[in-house]
Structures are given as C-alpha cells and as structure tokens.
Amino acid sequence: MGDRQNRADVILIGAGIMSATLGTMLKELAPDLDIIVLERRSQPGEESSNEWNNAGTGHASLCELNYTTEKADGSIDISKAVKVNEEFQLSRQFWSYLVRRGLIRDPQKFIMPVPHMSFVQGERDVAFLKKRFEAMSANPLFEGMEFSDAPDKLAEWIPLMMENRTLDRPIAATRIESGTDVNFGALTRMLFAHLKNSGAQMLYHRHVQDMQRTTDGKWELKVRNVESGAVERYSAPFVFIGAGGGSLHLLQKSGIAEGRGIGGFPVSGLFMVCRDPEMAKRHYAKVYGKAAIGAPPMSVPHLDTRFIDGKPSLLFGPFAGFTPKFLKFGSNLDLLKSVKPHNLVTMIAAGVKNMSLTTYLIKQLMLTKEQRVEELRQFVPHARSEDWDLIVAGQRVQIIKDTETGGRGTLQFGTEVISAADGSVAALLGASPGASTAVAIMLEVIKRCFPEQLKAWREKIGEMVPSWGIKLSENPDLVRELHEETAKTLGLDRSAHPARQYASTATS
Template structure:
C-alpha cells in the first residue's frame, strides 16, 4: 500500500496509526462518507508500535481468563464479576464491527488477524483454587460465560494443555476454560482498515511523519508536521484531532495546552517475551493461559503462556517481563522522553507516585536484572518442564501508564483504557493500557458519541451504525437480551470465520 499522501485542511486528523486510530477512521468514514480524514504516523509503516503483533499478547480481551479483572473476593466468599461482563460486552463491539467490515468488503481474510484460541485461567495453591471456583460460579451464571468449564482434576486440565500438568507435583491446581476465546493480530486488522481508509475519497495516510506541534485556533487546530526522511516541515489545519499515538500522546497533549492535560504525567514500562517456535512444544499448547499476579506487578505484567498466530505461523509466548525505560515509544522513542515530560504542573504528582510506588520500582528493577534462568524458573510455575534452550528472549512494546491527580491525590492507572476529551470536544486522546486494543471499537464509539453526536442523531445515521455494530443500542448484558446477543454474536462469529 502506498502511503505518504496528504489532505489539506481535513475535517479530522488522526495522530498514530494503531488500532484506535484505524477503527475510529473507518467508523467515521462509514458514518459520514463525505468526511475528510488525514492520518499521520512516525514509523515507516502503520501499526508498528503497541499494535504490532509482537508488541502485545494478542489476547482478544473478553474478561474470560484475566484474573486481574476480578482482583478481590467479597466477605461472603463471592467474586464481583461485573467488570468482566462489561469487558466481554465491549470486545463484542469489536468482533461485530470487524465482522461487518468483512461483509461490506472493507477488509478481507479474517484469519490473517483473528483466530479461535481457548482462554484459560490457571491457579495453584488452596486459596487461589477457592478464588477461581468463586470466580467461575459468578461468571457461569451470566449468559456471556455459560459455556465456561472448571476443573481441579490434573487429567482434565492436562487435556486442555499438557504443558501445564506434565511434571507437576501435588500442589492443588484449578483452571477454567472457554473455547470461544481468540488470538488477535491487532497490527494486521489496523493495516487492513487503514488500507481501506487510504483508498477512500478525501482520505490519506502519511507514514514517516511526526506531528511536532499542535496549537488551538479559532476553527480548530493548527498542526506542524515533519517529514522524517526529508526534514521538510509542513503545516496543516483541522477541526478535530484524535491523539492515538500510544506513548507519544502525552507530549502532544502537553503541547496542546488544554486544561484537561494539566497535571498529567506518564510512567513508561518496557516489556519482554520468551518465545518458543519448536513445533513439538507448540503443538502441546493450544490456549492462552493467564495466571496469578506477581506482587507489585502492574496489570500488564500478569504472567501468561500464549498461543500466538503471527504471519501465518504458530508460536508460544510467555511473559511479559517488565523492564525499566525512559522511552515512550519502542521504535521512534527517545531516552529523553520521560525527562522532557516532567513539567511544573505534574512534578508534584510524579514525585508522589515515586514515593508511594516503591514496590513497583523494586519490581521493575528486579525484572530488568533477571537472568534467562530466572525467567525460565518463573515460567516453570506454568510449564514445569520448560527448558532454557527451547526459548529466546525478545523485546516487546512499551506502555506508558497514565499518571494523574485523582481527587487531589496522585494516582497511577494500573488498569483501564481512558479517553481524555477537551471541553469543546475538538480533541480527544487515548490514555491507559490493557484491555485497550480489544475494546478499541467501544472506545472510539464513545468518541463518536461525544464529539460527533450529529452523526447518530438522524435515522440514517442510526441505521448506518446498526449495520456496523448491531448491538450498539442494545444492552446485551441484560438477561432479557440474551437471545439477541446470541443471534448477533453468532453472525459475527460466522463473518470472522471463527
């Protein structure tokens, strides 16, 4: 696909070419075919940072297996599963939009970006077994999770993945499993949507271009853009800006000068994966398995052993292992990113975070100084017979944890995806981390509702949205809408070839 095209004075500028910008651009163009849209991306290709297949776990986050979404048991022993129900619903928006995009010919070959992979939760130790049982009972009662299985039997769990049980001792174990889980290459779905957008009238994608300044104007925003290959500086103007630049969002928000960005800071955390492509080992594990969180670990560092399907090849990934960095972007970041992000309005917040999150700092130092043998020992909690010679260590992406003032107190966002929008609704920016990519369609739909409400006020607009995301105006969490959920979900499953 040929990129580097420009639209002068477009209606919308999308900064960053990840899954958020890709979905927002495609959704806006389908709702308003006359809209002009410009995408700017700093790398030489699209979706090369956090959305790249090797820079994330590729989990279709639907709340099925991630224990961090249900972190506590109540006093009566039950587990509050409202959060996983919400996440499941939000991922369904993504499935249905991508399914509609297949049906309407916007994108093709769904197996290049989404494949069925069972999702498992796996725990060890009596207390965690009790926790998982309570979690299972809470989830199984809802129609989203009616097909979930639970077992404490070694033989049964071994049939789900023999790597989990071969060579394991007598410690109590338990697991839940749903076959409806997915492995998603968010980079590939982003590329497909952006290729489609780039071919639409009055739309363009420019790679190798960095937005270096952003200034409010009477009509919207004035942007200064640098061509990273030629050094040429050009100006552009638009009515609305979406900053979906991952770790690059914070510096741009600070330059925008909007009051909503005051006091905002960022804490970058790098990631590394252990990778195995030995066919004999890979064949024994067809699942994404999430386990118990490590003490002081951020949400994104909860360990998991994953089947990945990347570039048509099946591999196994284990991790992530966090490491310390001052860069905000993996490929186009600078070690000066963190120091330069410190401003008078966020200095006190950052200092307080440093003082109140010493356990996290210690955790990052420990993770970053581990040997390969140390990492294999961590993996052996999942896969007792793991051997160092079967695995290699690779660098993953970088996540910038949003740091903000909350009710006068400093707070760090360990979980959740947020969108910050200015009071005049002329600029929105993505903050936060997991489960962002999975729930990206739900996130950008909220941007449309808030910043482009006119697109959904007419009967024609509502009909267009209904065709794209059939459940957008129905609360499929409610028991009375269970049949409608099953009907629309089955259609999306068929469209996506799952």
C-alpha cells in the first residue's frame, strides 16, 4: 500500500455502530471527505454492536425503570428518561432519512415493532410503577403508555409470564406499543456497506498499536496487519476512537490531557436464550423488571422478544460476569495495562468505594444454571432448565473518573465523549444506552470536533434529524408528526408489519 493511500481526512477506529454512524453522517455533510476505517476483526459489528452481544432494545425509556428515580418527597424524576427518549428519536429520524434517500434498504432487517413493558411485584414497587406511569404518561414522548394491576389484563399482554403464576402479592405492568427491537449488528453492516460504496476504505485485520501527533498537527497511527504481521502507518487530521472497550487504551496512547485520570472497569454479560420455538412464539414484548437491591443499573432483568435474521427468539438476562478483558476478543492483560500513574489513585478509590459491586459480581459468577433459571422463573414461572441455554454477550467497560458529585474514583454508567481541546481526536467510552443514542452522540462529536464547518452543515443536519436542538417534550405536535413519519418510513406500523402475525399468535 502506497503512502498516498495511507492518508485520509478522517480515520475511524473500530467498525461498530458508532463509527458507522459518524462516518455515514460525515459523508452526507461532506461527500468529498476521504475516510479510512480500521477494524481488528474480519468484518464490521463483531463486538458490542453484534446482535448476540446486546439486548437489541431500542432504548427510549419506555420500559427501563433505572432511568426514573423516586425523590425524597415521593415524586418521580423522569428527566433522564426524557433525555434518552429525545436522543432515540434522533436515531429514528436519521435512520428514516437514510431509508427515504435509498442509502439503506429493507428497514425490517434491522428494526421491528415490539411493545415495551415494565413489570413489578410487591406493594412498594407497584406503588412506584403507578406513580411513574402517571408522571410519564403526562409527557407527549410517552403518549400511549398503559398501566394495569389486573391479572386478567396482564394475561392478555404477557400470557407466557402469567401462566402458572402464584398471585400471592400485588403485581403490575406498564405497556406501550411503540417500542422497538433493533438489530444493531445488521444496521452496522448496512451502514458500512453504504460507506464503502461511497468511497470509504474499509480495512480489516488492522490492530492500532499506537498514535502520535506529528509536527504538522495530524495524527499518525501505527497499525499492525494481524494477518501478515506487517506494520503500516496511517495519518489524518481527525481520528475517532470508536473501538468499544478498546477505546480507553487508545485514548491513553493519544496522550491528550482530557484523557488523563480516567480508568475503566470491565463487566461481561450473559443471557439465557430459549431453544423452544413454541415458547418463544407465546411472548411478544420486551419486559423489564427492577434490579435487585445493591445490583448495578446494567443488571436490570428483562425478558425480550428478539428478531434476528427475521426469526423470533426469546432471551432473558443479563447476568453479570467478570473477565479482565476489555473486548470479547481481547486480552486478559487489558485491565492491568489500563492502569497508569495518572489514574492509579482513582482506580484504587473506585475499588474501595465499589466493594458491593465486587461482591455482586462474585455472587453472579458463582451462580449455577439452575440458580439462573430460578431467577428466570420470576418472569416465566414454569420455565424448565432444559429449554434454556446460556450465551456470552459482549464486554462493557464502565468509566471510572473523579467527579464533583461523586468524588474520587466514581464508577459511571452510561456513555461519554472524550475529545481533545482542538477537536482533532475524540473517543467514546462507556455503555448503555450507547447504540440507541448513537446519532445524538455523534452529533455531539461533530459539534465539538468540526466547529468551523458546523454553520455550513446546520441546514443538512436539520434535514437528517429535524428535531436536533429542539426539546421534543415541549412540542407535542412535533412529537406526533415525527413519530408517525418515522414509523411509516421504517415500516413500524404493526397493522401492516411482518411481525403482525407473530404478535397475534403471542397474545392470543
């Protein structure tokens, strides 16, 4: 490969949903940009974006109880739920734009309509859910949400979960039909296919080993071809590090001041998948419960209808696991190598402050299959061990940093963009709601890293994501207009959707 081919305007490290989204947006905003994508694996979407490595939930706060909290006065704070929902609406709008333009096709291959539900048991949690419903249903973003504590109604919504259930305590659920199941692996592959057709270089089996600033202000990357063993050099004035769990190591190698003091803690996920297709047909929803007391937010249990390769499946989880790897296909030395002099004290403080998390992970690791099935029976009372297999999902690296509110060594849940002051490099760290809000996150990257071009790009961005910069929660008419438009474009009208027959079977 000649030196000329090794230079680009933009280098994207990692072929996951984040790089795919940013690359696609930049190509729409500036079609002449030269873009190189460097990926260690043999194809896009092999790590966290892969459909088997995440829950596939289109996170819009419709069912995730950890996005709403009860205040000291008993009222419910829905501010985070509103923020996540508005960000997911940007994703729906951008995907719809791509479909309308013919840049990606067959949206049913990556997004399907699946009702989102919250399910609780016990008097205290039922009272919480009802207050949550009252607070959320008053907001236009959550229009159409239903609440019920009547067993007969719940049996209509979730027949598999209500069968053989002992009704010895109050139960309740909320339901909203506008939820989605998103195959982020399929979407990632679609976006990169489009990028390749638009002229981007897709280079696989490339492991980025180091990155340094050159005298002309560009970034030079030292890259090893893992197939041939050859060392290659690539340079660009802008680099995006979207390497999932591998982003922290590369951020540290960049040496930018904004990356100092930041650490990471890896948590793996495991799901149980139902191998009985008849049982899978009897459930049509993503049903989220409440995390156990002392458990971290990412441990919220949920029973999910999934559509992968057009086929329905049923998953339950997640169960937390631990490995020092930062990537599913990473190294056991990843955690150790991430500890640097500048983040050592922060990491030690995090270890001391999060002993409960350590205890929780140890307990999770020691669970037998039967104990996991026993947890599943909180959702499916008659679940049989032989009908369920355990699969290992992706790795998530939670951010550890010093904050004003949490103090030294705060373990953060969520995603965060770390960028250099001059905007020449940006890295994405963290996990959920991640992929669902990729468009909002990448718009933030564009805002920080391309400030000089932003004014000229605003009109195009408004075409791609009409509600960018608008508080949808304060514009009910616009919420309904955009929701109807994106539902039609993405084929999410259940009355005409391929999932309709499946839905009728599940709830009959």
